[in-house]
Amino acid sequence: MIPLRFFRFIASSVAANPIKTNFKSEIKELNIDRKDFGHDFHWGVATASYQIEGAWNTDGKGESIWDRFTVNPKNVKDRTNGQVATDFYNRYESDLVLLKDLNFENFRFSFSWPRILPDGTGKVNEKGIDFYNRMIDKCLELGIEPWAMLYHWDLPQKLEDLGGWTNRDIIGWFSEYADLCTRMFGDRIQHWMVLNEPASFTTLGYLSGMHAPQKGGIAKFLAAVHHASLCQAEGGRIIRENVKESHIGTTFSCAYTEPQKRSGRYQRASERLDVMLNRLFIEPSLGMGYPYKELPFIRKIDQFIQPEDVENLKFDFDFIGIQNYFRVTSRPSLIPLIWANRVKPSANAEVTAMGWEVSPEGIYDIIMQFAKYGVKEIIVTENGAAFHDHLKKNGKIHDRQRIHFYQRYLQNVLRAKNDGAPVTGYFAWTFIDNFEWDEGTRPRFGLVYNDFKTQERIVKDSGFWFQQLLNKF
Ligand code: NOJ
Secondary structure: OOOHHHOOOOOOOOOOOOOOOOHHHHHHHOOOOHHHHOOOOEEEEEOOHHHHOOOOOOOOOOOEHHHHHOOOHHHOOOOOOOOOOOOHHHHHHHHHHHHHHOOOOEEEEEOOHHHHOOOOOOOOOHHHHHHHHHHHHHHHHHOOEEEEEEEOOOOEHHHHOOOHHHOOOHHHHHHHHHHHHHHHHOOOOOEEEEEOOHHHHHHHHHOOOOOOOOOOOHHHHHHHHHHHHHHHHHHHHHHHHHOOOOEEEEEEEOOOEEEOOOOHHHHHHHHHHHHHHHHOOHHHHOOOOOOOOOOHHHHHHHHHOOOOHHHHOOOOOOEEEEEOOOOEEEEOOOOOOOOOEEOOOOOOOOEOOOOOEOOHHHHHHHHHHHHOOOOOOEEEEEOOOOOOOOOOOOOOOOOHHHHHHHHHHHHHHHHHHHOOOOEEEEEEOOOEOOOOHHHOOOOOOOOEEEEOOOOEEEEOHHHHHHHHHOOOO
């Protein structure tokens, strides 16, 4: 098994960052103007059910693998859990009003599979359907476009008890769920996404075991990868069948990889990481098969492939969602399996509270890499940063570093668009500080601060910065 340190950057101190507080002048200074992105560009924020909803056992919701994982507080760094999270289940109306006040026009959320189908299949939880109906209707009433994600990691525990993503039956379970969601909500939702970051949930959940459901080993990992790839395509087909004039995507975690030195061994290490981080899920969907060449152990996936799968892995997505936070420098290592290691950011590098290196040019490079596949549209479905936010006595949060982060990343998104990449949208991660998986509630990624004791929302300066940026043309 790959050591945990391979998957985790250790958080280190945040570099000081001298930028001005006058947001208008910063926009000018860094030359960011929403007009440059075009009238049709989709501006939004992204969220995920388990990270915000709370109401973990309310109104008939079933148990998810994250409910189970967090029962043991030791699994989460700060011993918190998502039982209440940001209480979006009860506060969705005021949150959506706030979102609209900040001038966002698009809201990405995910359906909680066990809220809709408590056992994963079979009996439908009408109260769960009602919740999403009310939430979607509120979006539409406010003039917010809902963007629905089918799966953002909260698998019903009942299905995990049967093997979860390692069991081929998940294709049928997932199809039933996707069919139900699209029939229930497809009359009001045009934009759909199938899977959130399959490389993350298969690697962290079924290889390293750092995330729910804490499984490990190559065979489990490869089975999960193949079944998720098949569901990725099958989900796309179901949406196309059930939703008229749909706009269908799926999302990939990605990070531009570079060798630490320009020698052959380093170059090859970088190519192997590139397969794991960026290529494993998009290439089969494009009909290119799994990328075996640079990473021969992937060939073991053949044991799970049935003849009809070769065709079934393909789906012609309308857009590809890329989710980027950092870039990766790699060097060869003695770790079996992939023989590559990520180099930690240097001591003077600017890093976020997650220990991730701030690398705005990295988002340009990775967008250009994905554009080479010739995909129809690329949407940045997640980008953002956790920093150590301080709530001042006057009730304000001056998160200049986050503003500066967004300015530089957006500049590079625009550069990629101007250089010919078909970028049509950008979603900030995330709207309100939430439950960051095994890290708990400590990392704050929000444009809005959440007091987890009182559930009070406080707009950070970065939220006001977006409000100004997105002010009507
Ligand atoms: C990726 C995931 O989709 C999201 O759930 C997570 O919170 C962010 N990245 C930040 O780590």
